[in-house]
Amino acid sequence: MNALVAGIEAGGTKFVCTVGTGPDDLRAVKSFPTTTPHETLGQAITFVHEQQTLAGAPVAAIGIACFGPVDLRPDSPTFGHITSTPKPSWGGTDVVGMFRDTFGVPVGFDTDVNGAALAESQWGAGVGLDPLVYVTVGTGVGGGVLVNGGLLHGLLHPEVGHVMVRRHVDDHFAGLCPYHGDCLEGLASGPAIQARWERPATDLGVDRDQAVKLESWYLAQLAASLTYLLSPERIIMGGGVLKLPGLLDAVRADTAAVINRYVDVPATSSQVDTYVVPPGLGDRAGILGGVALAQRALTQHTSAQRTSAQRSSQH
Numbered sequence: 104m105n106a107l108v109a110g111i112e113a114g115g116t117k118f119v120c121t122v123g124t125g126p127d128d129l130r131a132v133k134s135f136p137t138t139t140p141h142e143t144l145g146q147a148i149t150f151v152h153e154q155q156t157l158a159g160a161p162v163a164a165i166g167i168a169c170f171g172p173v174d175l176r177p178d179s180p181t182f183g184h185i186t187s188t189p190k191p192s193w194g195g196t197d198v199v200g201m202f203r204d205t206f207g208v209p210v211g212f213d214t215d216v217n218g219a220a221l222a223e224s225q226w227g228a229g230v231g232l233d234p235l236v237y238v239t240v241g242t243g244v245g246g247g248v249l250v251n252g253g254l255l256h257g258l259l260h261p262e263v264g265h266v267m268v269r270r271h272v273d274d275h276f277a278g279l280c281p282y283h284g285d286c287l288e289g290l291a292s293g294p295a296i297q298a299r300w301e302r303p304a305t306d307l308g309v310d311r312d313q314a315v316k317l318e319s320w321y322l323a324q325l326a327a328s329l330t331y332l333l334s335p336e337r338i339i340m341g342g343g344v345l346k347l348p349g350l351l352d353a354v355r356a357d358t359a360a361v362i363n364r365y366v367d368v369p370a371t372s373s374q375v376d377t378y379v380v381p382p383g384l385g386d387r388a389g390i391l392g393g394v395a396l397a398q399r400a401l402t403q404h405t406s407a408q409r410t411s412a413q414r415s416s417q418h
């Protein structure tokens with residue numbers, strides 16, 4: 104039986120909070136819009152307090168799957184902070200510190216997409232697959248990477264949404280990324296679709312087929328690049344934009360066409376339907392990312408305590 108933990112999906116638009124032990128046991132889920140750090144983190148803390156009272160027990164750990172960029176270097180003085188976000192008033196916010204100081208339990212912290220990759224590898228469409236990539240296409244484009252059982256950080260953390268892509272010949276839209284203009288996110292995010300056709304992705308009317316064609320062309324280039332760079336065993340693609348009817352199938356076909364059997368394995372040709380897949384956890388991949396990060400933080404904390412106890416008993 105897993106311990107009771109709190110999971111928080113800290114998104115740039117909304118926060119989703121839960122308390123539970125796993126996908127089959129989420130006691131409550133609450134979401135609220137992301138406003139100021141003080142108000143929004145305060146609401147999340149209040150929710151956890153309330154749930155602890157209801158459960159009659161404290162949570163053993165907290166996991167935060169956070170919008171970024173975030174500082175994930177454990178020895179950095181700003182570990183657990185949001186760094187250079189364009190989102191007003193959130194830059195420099197010490198997210199981990201607020202929860203650690205309030206609850207005094209281990210806090211797992213990672214990007215929202217790394218959290219979702221971890222959750223999918225434990226309970227969803229990526230069980231037993233490594234490396235595994237989770238991509239979301241919505242307000243932005245992001246991706247989390249699980250490799251050798253761990254989540255990829257390195258210099259910062261992967262930012263797969265900002266790769267450069269070859270422009271479709273029919274696309275004359277300038278692109279929306281404030282940093283790069285026509286990078287992948289600049290051309291293929293939900294806001295890019297809305298700006299190109301001056302209508303939301305859910306209401307494209309006669310332009311829908313053309314939107315699917317362009318979107319698929321760009322996302323297939325991402326899938327091909329991820330294949331070349333990381334050699335994943337599966338690429339999970341989620342987010343609101345992937346709900347465009349026909350888009351996922353188009354991405355699969357285009358991925359196989361772009362790779363053109365250069366990586367000559369069934370996953371990138373005849374079995375591409377099992378290679379580029381939707382999240383097994385559906386819309387819960389993000390919040391379960393928070394739960395998975397909490398459980399992992401608890402496991403790491405317990406094993407570190409055991410190691411230190413063994414060391415002191417040897418002296």
Ligand code: ZN
Nearest residue numbers: 265280283286
């Ligand atoms: Zn960009």
